[in-house]
Amino acid sequence: MVSVNPATAQRDVEQRERLQALYHLAVELSALRDLQPVLDTALRHCLDLTDSQFGFIGLNTPDGSAMDVAAIQGFHPAPKFYAHFHLIPLRPSIFARVVLENRPIRSADAMTDPTRVGQPRGHPPTRAFLGVPLLVRDKPIGMIGVANRPTPYDDEHEQLLVTYAAQVAIAICNAQLYEELKAAKEALEHKVAERTQELQEAKEALAQKAAQLQRLLTETVGVQERERQRIAQDMHDGINQLLIGTLLELKSARERLSTGDLTLAEVSLQQVTGVLHRMDEEIRQVLYDLRPPTLDALGLAPSLRRYAERFRQYTGIPCEVRVEGEPCRLPPDAEIGLYRIMQEALQNVSVHARARQAQVAVGFSSEAVMLAITDDGEGFDLMAIQREGQGHFGLLGMQERAGSLGGRLVIQTTPGQGARVEVSVPLYPVAAPFLASVRLEPQTGD
Ligand SMILES: Nc1ncnc2c1ncn2[C@@H]1O[C@H](COP(=O)(O)OP(=O)(O)O)[C@@H](O)[C@H]1O
Ligand SMILES: [Mg+2]
CATH class of the missing domain: 1.20.5 (Single alpha-helices involved in coiled-coils or other helix-helix interfaces)
Incomplete structure (x- = not known):
């Protein structure tokens, strides 16, 4: 007959129950991915296991100045209370010492503990208390605190909670990694969606441009x-x-x-x-109409003057030409392109603007040539014309010409306040020897 000591048998039973509990915790945690369910599940097990009334899990804030109460059970604070007190500063107090000193802390009565710092109003009195750090590679990332079991916590409770905390810390790490991964995936998906949208828009804009160019070609x-x-x-x-x-x-x-x-x-x-x-x-x-001979012989500025004079004769609209900088010869494409832009712009002034006067300004610098045609007429609603997009090839043609010269054309106009067409064409370095070969005086006439 083998006699069994009842006390040993009891301990064996308890030991087996604890191992089972640990096993259940591990199984439950391994099924969870998000952080909050991991914390809630872990805390529930800790309270059950230690027969505690309430408890919390605190996680260190990234700056290491406090612990954020990420889960709380057995006590249901009002949202306002939680908003005010969810951060426990990491300075010596009965709770924070768990993290600061990186060891379990136990108290038979936290209300009379010498390191107690008081509790916020509305918090139930904490009597028996046990706190253990959550460790990742021996460094505390936070803590589990349980409180108010009917009798004080003993060594076995402490040992049990430490074992639990090791499991929980791993599960927390996994959940945090999972959440980071999820956030990164969402950010990536968001970016992909954004890019897809941008691409789609670019594709539509391109298709629109192609259709416009096709119309322009037909019109030309x-x-x-x-x-x-x-x-x-x-x-x-x-x-x-x-x-x-x-x-x-x-x-x-x-x-x-x-x-x-x-x-x-x-x-x-x-x-x-x-x-x-x-x-x-x-x-x-x-x-002359086919190609102004002054353009080839004398260059842009004299040709603009001559055209402006003829424009005044035919339309009765005075058209002053202002030349700034030192006029120079441009590549033939640029000279004829700018000349045609001025022709089209002045044509619009005569047909649409009801202007009292017009002005052509041309400015030469070492980097670019700027040409502006301004009138004091009725102006127009540019957006409406662009939206309508039908039939008006003059503005579009000017824009295309400027673009083909590597330049930019800007139209400024408000109904009732005249219009200004401004184009600027860069002078590329390759054109420099050509430009240097012929130079004209600023006021050269034709
Ligand atoms: N200087 C201007 N003053 C007033 N309206 C203008 C001027 N230039 C252009 N517009 C307006 O913009 C429209 C588009 O011009 P454009 O593309 O040259 O086409 P079109 O001259 O064949 O109508 C004109 O029909 C006119 O309504
Ligand atoms: Mg026109």
């Missing part, structure tokens, strides 16, 4: 065709008519010569000379 072809028609018409109405007139006059001069009427023949020949002069003018005009 149309404009070219109309321009050819106009030139053909001009030649037919002007030069052709004059040519027919010349042939008739020459015929009558010949007849007069054959009849010996020299005086009248002379009159006919004079008429022919006059008509030929007019033809010369007409042809020059057509050629």
Whole structure:
């Protein structure tokens, strides 16, 4: 017969129960991922195990100045109370010493403990108290505190809670890592969503631009065709008519010569000379419209002046030209591009603006050429025109021209307050030798 000491048997039973409890805690914790359920579950087990009335888990704040009460049980503070007192400063007090001294602290009556610092109003009196640190690589990251079991905590409770705390600390670390990972994943997903949205917008903007360019191209072809028609018409109405007139006059001069009427023949020949002069003018005009010869011969500033003068003659709108800086020759593309922009802008002034006057300003610097066409007319609603997006190719064409020269075109206008088209084209270093070769005086006329 083996006799069993009842006290030993009792301890064995208790020991087995504790091992089982520890096992259950481990199983429960391993099923949890988020921090709060981990803390709540762990604390519930700690209270059950030590037969405590209430308790808390505090986690050190990142700056290490306090412990944040991350879980609390057995006591249900009002949200206001919690908002005020959820931080326990890490300075010697019966609780904080657990972390500061990195060891379990036990008290039979915390109310009379010499290191007690008092409790906030509304907190139930803490009598029996046991606190153990939560350790990660031997460093406390916070603590578990349990209180008010019916009889004081003993060595076994302490040992048990220390064993529990080791499990809990690992679970907390895992949960914190999981939350960091989740936050990083969410941030990444957010970024991906943002980028996708940006890409989508860029794609739509690109498609819109492509459609606009296509329309511009179609319009340009149309404009070219109309321009050819106009030139053909001009030649037919002007030069052709004059040519027919010349042939008739020459015929009558010949007849007069054959009849010996020299005086009248002379009159006919004079008429022919006059008509030929007019033809010369007409042809020059057509050629000038096709490409202003001053542009190739003298450059931008004189050509702008000459065009402004002709603009004044034809429209009656005075147009002052101001030149700033030292005018210089630009690459041919830039000169013709800027000239056409001015033509289009002044065309708009004459057709749409009802302006009393216009001004063209051109500024030369070592880095860029700036051209601005300003009028004091009615102005317009630029956004509305851009929204409408149909039919108006002048503004779009100017913008494209500026873009193709590597420049930028800005239109400023408010209804009732005139309009200003400003374009700035950079002078690239590659153009420098060309620019240096020909220089003009600022006030050179044409
Ligand atoms: N200087 C200006 N003053 C007033 N309105 C202007 C001026 N320039 C442009 N606009 C307005 O912008 C519109 C678009 O101009 P544009 O693209 O050149 O097309 P279009 O001249 O063929 O109408 C014009 O129809 C006109 O309403
Ligand atoms: Mg126009």
